[in-house]
Amino acid sequence: MGSNGKKEILALNAFAPGGGAALPAALDQMVTRRRRSFGATSVLFYDRPLHVVGARGATLTASDGTQYLDLYNNVPSVGHGHPKVVEAVRDQVGRLNIHSRYIIDVVDHYAERLLAHFPAPLTQVALTCTGSESNDLALRLARLATSGIGVVVTETAYHGNTAAVTEVSPSSYKKGGPPAFVRAVPPPHPAHYGADVAGGFAHAVADAVAALEADGHAFAALLVDTIFSSDGVHADPPGLLASAVAAARRAGGLFIADEVQPGFGRTGTHMWGFARHGVVPDIVTLGKPMGNGIALGGVVTRPDLLAQFAGAFGYFNTFGGNPVACAAGRAVLDALAEDGLMENARAVGAHIAERLAALRPACPAIGEVRGAGLYLGIDIVSAADGRADPEAAGRLINGLRERGILIGAAGPLGHTLKVRPPLCLTAAEADRFVGELGALLKG
Amino acid sequence: MGSNGKKEILALNAFAPGGGAALPAALDQMVTRRRRSFGATSVLFYDRPLHVVGARGATLTASDGTQYLDLYNNVPSVGHGHPKVVEAVRDQVGRLNIHSRYIIDVVDHYAERLLAHFPAPLTQVALTCTGSESNDLALRLARLATSGIGVVVTETAYHGNTAAVTEVSPSSYKKGGPPAFVRAVPPPHPAHYGADVAGGFAHAVADAVAALEADGHAFAALLVDTIFSSDGVHADPPGLLASAVAAARRAGGLFIADEVQPGFGRTGTHMWGFARHGVVPDIVTLGKPMGNGIALGGVVTRPDLLAQFAGAFGYFNTFGGNPVACAAGRAVLDALAEDGLMENARAVGAHIAERLAALRPACPAIGEVRGAGLYLGIDIVSAADGRADPEAAGRLINGLRERGILIGAAGPLGHTLKVRPPLCLTAAEADRFVGELGALLKG
Numbered sequence: 001m002g003s004n005g006k007k008e009i010l011a012l013n014a015f016a017p018g019g020g021a022a023l024p025a026a027l028d029q030m031v032t033r034r035r036r037s038f039g040a041t042s043v044l045f046y047d048r049p050l051h052v053v054g055a056r057g058a059t060l061t062a063s064d065g066t067q068y069l070d071l072y073n074n075v076p077s078v079g080h081g082h083p084k085v086v087e088a089v090r091d092q093v094g095r096l097n098i099h100s101r102y103i104i105d106v107v108d109h110y111a112e113r114l115l116a117h118f119p120a121p122l123t124q125v126a127l128t129c130t131g132s133e134s135n136d137l138a139l140r141l142a143r144l145a146t147s148g149i150g151v152v153v154t155e156t157a158y159h160g161n162t163a164a165v166t167e168v169s170p171s172s173y174k175k176g177g178p179p180a181f182v183r184a185v186p187p188p189h190p191a192h193y194g195a196d197v198a199g200g201f202a203h204a205v206a207d208a209v210a211a212l213e214a215d216g217h218a219f220a221a222l223l224v225d226t227i228f229s230s231d232g233v234h235a236d237p238p239g240l241l242a243s244a245v246a247a248a249r250r251a252g253g254l255f256i257a258d259e260v261q262p263g264f265g266r267t268g269t270h271m272w273g274f275a276r277h278g279v280v281p282d283i284v285t286l287g288k289p290m291g292n293g294i295a296l297g298g299v300v301t302r303p304d305l306l307a308q309f310a311g312a313f314g315y316f317n318t319f320g321g322n323p324v325a326c327a328a329g330r331a332v333l334d335a336l337a338e339d340g341l342m343e344n345a346r347a348v349g350a351h352i353a354e355r356l357a358a359l360r361p362a363c364p365a366i367g368e369v370r371g372a373g374l375y376l377g378i379d380i381v382s383a384a385d386g387r388a389d390p391e392a393a394g395r396l397i398n399g400l401r402e403r404g405i406l407i408g409a410a411g412p413l414g415h416t417l418k419v420r421p422p423l424c425l426t427a428a429e430a431d432r433f434v435g436e437l438g439a440l441l442k443g
Numbered sequence: 444m445g446s447n448g449k450k451e452i453l454a455l456n457a458f459a460p461g462g463g464a465a466l467p468a469a470l471d472q473m474v475t476r477r478r479r480s481f482g483a484t485s486v487l488f489y490d491r492p493l494h495v496v497g498a499r500g501a502t503l504t505a506s507d508g509t510q511y512l513d514l515y516n517n518v519p520s521v522g523h524g525h526p527k528v529v530e531a532v533r534d535q536v537g538r539l540n541i542h543s544r545y546i547i548d549v550v551d552h553y554a555e556r557l558l559a560h561f562p563a564p565l566t567q568v569a570l571t572c573t574g575s576e577s578n579d580l581a582l583r584l585a586r587l588a589t590s591g592i593g594v595v596v597t598e599t600a601y602h603g604n605t606a607a608v609t610e611v612s613p614s615s616y617k618k619g620g621p622p623a624f625v626r627a628v629p630p631p632h633p634a635h636y637g638a639d640v641a642g643g644f645a646h647a648v649a650d651a652v653a654a655l656e657a658d659g660h661a662f663a664a665l666l667v668d669t670i671f672s673s674d675g676v677h678a679d680p681p682g683l684l685a686s687a688v689a690a691a692r693r694a695g696g697l698f699i700a701d702e703v704q705p706g707f708g709r710t711g712t713h714m715w716g717f718a719r720h721g722v723v724p725d726i727v728t729l730g731k732p733m734g735n736g737i738a739l740g741g742v743v744t745r746p747d748l749l750a751q752f753a754g755a756f757g758y759f760n761t762f763g764g765n766p767v768a769c770a771a772g773r774a775v776l777d778a779l780a781e782d783g784l785m786e787n788a789r790a791v792g793a794h795i796a797e798r799l800a801a802l803r804p805a806c807p808a809i810g811e812v813r814g815a816g817l818y819l820g821i822d823i824v825s826a827a828d829g830r831a832d833p834e835a836a837g838r839l840i841n842g843l844r845e846r847g848i849l850i851g852a853a854g855p856l857g858h859t860l861k862v863r864p865p866l867c868l869t870a871a872e873a874d875r876f877v878g879e880l881g882a883l884l885k886g
Contacts, residue, residue, distance in 0.1 A: 310483035
């Protein structure tokens with residue numbers, strides 16, 4: 001636990017040096033080597049860190065030949081080593097890889113392909129390298145446009161790692177918390193808001209804005225991950241964001257939709273998480289799955305916001321939208337469409353939810369299951385009293401790793417298993433996961 | 444000019460929509476297309492933007508087949524399309540590309556190869572994606588370690604594009620300037636400090652620190668690009684930074700060396716710009732040339748600074764140090780050594796300086812030539828009175844483009860031609876540049 005009493009959720013399934021049983025000698029040397037070069041900011045997963053040498057589809061291969069089913073990695077979203085992406089990168093890196101202050105066909109073509117997936121008035125994009133850079137730029141756009149500084153986020157939000165973005169990421173603080181111009185509200189869930197989740201959430205946002213203004217911090221933006229991943233995965237009911245966005249706009253603020261987690265079809269029915277909720281943001285931020293592992297992010301927004309910003313600051317992102325990244329991004333859009341991955345996310349996600357519901361009577365440790373498409377949160381609770389049981393979640397994560405399945409946790413208490421695989425996950429692979437989970441819970 | 448009276452140096456050689464002669468129809472369509480998708484933050488180079496389709500070594504190829512000698516691009520530092528880098532990327536992208544919370548051999552091997560180039564106590568690295576992310580993290584480390592916020596930079600410094608890094612980049616402001624906790628000093632040059640450049644610069648840093656403290660902004664760090672690129676390129680005399688760094692440390696601050704521009708052998712005699720000055724920084728930031736175009740950056744520092752930071756904040760960089768980026772980074776280190784690029788930078792840089800000195804009597808527009816290795820600044824001045832002549836520099840940049848040579852400008856007034864080619868530039872290519880420059884100046 002951090003000294004602010006919150007579980008360090010990012011480290012929930014982390015290897016703790018000296019914290020468990022002795023590692024095999026070879027692995028111990030690798031862990032020591034890692035620690036020597038990367039120091040205290042380095043995090044390895046699992047009590048027994050994994051030595052990985054390859055990956056394909058939803059499978060990672062370890063150095064001992066063991067194959068692991070990957071329910072964790074959303075970056076290789078169209079599948080590890082997708083042939084279309086691999087071929088696009090291999091082709092472009094041999095031709096040209098440079099910044100975008102020249103006309104380069106793949107850069108302009110990719111931008112058009114990407115923007116075609118957005119509703120008006122979101123017609124322009126600034127390409128970056130990471131979701132962190134995207135959210136950092138989004139905050140700058142919103143603050144300049146509103147002359148405000150205040151931002152409303154959710155209690156366990158994570159939006160990235162720059163100085164400015166850390167300030168709007170309560171989950172990143174091990175001591176203390178965000179500055180006074182950032183206010184956090186509970187995520188949209190009946191436990192916090194009763195039956196009218198949408199109304200309650202909107203009310204909380206409006207109250208947070210009023211509190212900001214009362215303290216002299218002019219309101220700039222409501223910023224949410226539209227599937228509330230690090231808050232424990234909250235997707236329902238569809239449409240719930242509309243009232244909160246309206247409240248933010250009534251107060252003069254912008255709505256920034258962080259699509260780093262839900263974007264690119266993961267939720268199964270829409271390309272973007274905001275679309276599930278029937279809202280059109282002022283600014284959309286993109287990252288992780290955009291290049292299937294090649295660093296690529298972006299800010300999609302209204303032309304007037306970019307114009308105002310360009311009038312005040314010089315901005316250029318050297319690697320942002322380089323031809324190799326754009327070639328990868330274009331191949332991701334191709335793969336999503338050609339492989340039918342959004343529909344697969346919907347179908348396989350629904351299948352997992354059904355299988356979990358069927359498992360629950362025999363496994364009372366399975367609490368609520370939330371989510372959409374291939375982003376599910378599975379609460380792990382005490383069979384005795386139904387309370388959150390993060391220690392059991394941690395044991396499950398490491399137990400599944402020993403059974404060849406990779407998964408992580410989320411939520412303020414860390415008791416929510418996070419199912420977030422490559423979108424090519426098959427029903428058979430999903431069955432293997434549910435089967436092993438059941439075996440562990442019954443064992 | 445920006446409303447703060449400073450030339451917008453980043454846009455010096457930029458295409459201005461509607462600002463010049465009409466473009467050919469096909470090019471005009473491409474420019475319109477670019478502007479439609481990317482909006483106001485998009486910058487294209489030259490009065491006649493370049494449509495690029497390929498690159499090799501120090502040569503870019505345009506869509507009409509014209510080959511351009513590249514004196515601008517320092518990102519493809521070991522040469523455009525270097526076979527070692529291309530092969531490394533092609534191989535790794537087909538095997539595995541994922542975050543670094545697993546043990547992955549190429550990641551750990553690359554970190555050791557990189558760290559072997561640094562003096563004690565700089566023994567650990569946090570890998571990022573960009574120089575901006577590196578400087579953003581460096582500021583966080585320094586501010587946490589010192590409990591200060593004040594930073595001293597140079598007057599026309601550029602350190603990147605995040606919110607926090609823009610605050611320490613005076614050159615990014617089109618209106619106003621950095622916040623009060625950032626103080627800018629003139630770059631190290633006799634015009635500002637007289638004959639004792641080192642002493643004068645150190646004095647200016649000490650004064651800036653005192654002014655910060657007097658205004659209640661506790662001092663955190665001296666942050667400089669160790670070849671002062673955007674300030675107009677200032678490299679001499681070697682050793683000049685030592686007194687300023689000592690002054691910063693006496694005042695309780697750290698020294699952050701931004702090696703995004705001078706790093707990886709560019710200065711011809713040392714791997715890092717700080718080494719030319721005989722100082723060991725507390726924090727070193729890396730970016731642009733590190734992956735030859737694949738997004739890769741890093742913060743190399745002391746273990747205690749990373750440990751203190753990790754105690755306060757969760758930090759992870761999803762794409763930072765991914766296996767494809769590390770494979771590219773390792774190939775860059777190989778290419779630098781095997782191709783003898785640092786020595787080539789020294790020899791060809793010296794050759795250019797000699798040729799320019801020989802040209803000067805016939806071309807009085809050539810003013811001072813500064814720099815080290817393959818990072819040179821050539822002041823363009825009025826033949827009549829020796830004053831800075833940014834308009835002439837702009838004409839030369841576009842004139843050279845028409846003669847098949849790509850170059851940019853730097854400095855507070857924008858009158859300094861910036862020679863910053865791939866490090867594989869040959870003496871014959873250098874001669875071609877000097878020959879065309881002379882022809883333009885005499886014509």
